[in-house]
Amino acid sequence: MPCIEINDLTKDFGDGKGLFNLNLKIEKGEVFGFVGTNGAGKTTTIRHIMGFLKPDSGSVTVQGLDCWADSAKIKKLIGYIPGEIAFPDAPTGSEFLKRQAELLGLQDMSYAERMIQKLQLDPSAHLKRMSKGMKQKTAIVAAFMADPEILILDEPTTGLDPLMRAEFVDILQEEKKRGKTIFMSSHMFEEVEHTCDKVALIKEGKLIAVKPTVEVKHNENKVYKLEFLQQEDYKRFLSEPFQITEKRENQNQVLIEIHDRDIQMLFRTLRGYSVKFISEKKFTLADYFNGLYEEESAHA
Numbered sequence: 001m002p003c004i005e006i007n008d009l010t011k012d013f014g015d016g017k018g019l020f021n022l023n024l025k026i027e028k029g030e031v032f033g034f035v036g037t038n039g040a041g042k043t044t045t046i047r048h049i050m051g052f053l054k055p056d057s058g059s060v061t062v063q064g065l066d067c068w069a070d071s072a073k074i075k076k077l078i079g080y081i082p083g084e085i086a087f088p089d090a091p092t093g094s095e096f097l098k099r100q101a102e103l104l105g106l107q108d109m110s111y112a113e114r115m116i117q118k119l120q121l122d123p124s125a126h127l128k129r130m131s132k133g134m135k136q137k138t139a140i141v142a143a144f145m146a147d148p149e150i151l152i153l154d155e156p157t158t159g160l161d162p163l164m165r166a167e168f169v170d171i172l173q174e175e176k177k178r179g180k181t182i183f184m185s186s187h188m189f190e191e192v193e194h195t196c197d198k199v200a201l202i203k204e205g206k207l208i209a210v211k212p213t214v215e216v217k218h219n220e221n222k223v224y225k226l227e228f229l230q231q232e233d234y235k236r237f238l239s240e241p242f243q244i245t246e247k248r249e250n251q252n253q254v255l256i257e258i259h260d261r262d263i264q265m266l267f268r269t270l271r272g273y274s275v276k277f278i279s280e281k282k283f284t285l286a287d288y289f290n291g292l293y294e295e296e297s298a299h300a
């Protein structure tokens, strides 16, 4: 049984907004990235998993429990970082965390303390005076402190600076090693690329693709950048049988897209040229999904 299962979920807000026949399965121990542009439906999906929204049709389950009917039980299984953090009335971060611990029946605060240290958070600050990043860190500690089996994270690095983002990626990798199931939405492909086993792309409430991250990274089509020493070599190369994706005449540069099996042919051809340098352009998850996104828009 998958840990989280979304079956034919539809929530129609009207005007083409909402979620439409969404299907996703997240296995136990999987770190699952959920990416899409603003308004794509990420938060709406997460709110269904948390049992805050009732599906128009379809179902969402966590460990076999229906997220709407069993929402109270579901919430106990999950550590949740909301997309928009609104703290209940509490004077300081410490007081808020203490009240959360009481609600969770948590005696041992050592895990919370470790998170506070890793995130370099001063929780004694007044909540209303905290920066966006500090509030986000406080929400992260609150979500993780009971050491839940499942983490549902809606854009968890919002407001964090790049160093703290890197720290957060380390924390997620540790949690993954400890067997946690993590579902995380993000705008940032780099973030999911370094943490997630699988990534799903959502657009206008519909699922576009679900891919294992390694499969995307090990794409067999590579893009190489070549620069020639002389312009005549650059011009001559243009008539070679390679797929040239970009020409940069004033730098004597070309970008070519080539399948792994044709690499030897490329190197043989280049023996007849004076090449200043050749470099592989790393193919990222962003490139992959942007390609899919464009394809989907062309067919729409």
Ligand SMILES: Nc1ncnc2c1ncn2[C@@H]1O[C@H](COP(=O)(O)OP(=O)(O)OP(=O)(O)O)[C@@H](O)[C@H]1O
Pocket (backbone or CB within 6 Å): 013, 017, 018, 036, 037, 038, 039, 040, 041, 042, 043, 044, 045, 083
């Ligand atoms: N309660 C609601 N009533 C009507 N429309 C809604 C409601 N909640 C969300 N929407 C609309 O549904 C769409 C999906 O919103 P959602 O917040 O899920 O997107 P998102 O992918 O999380 O975007 P972002 O990255 O901006 O947070 C948006 O167009 C939003 O305006």
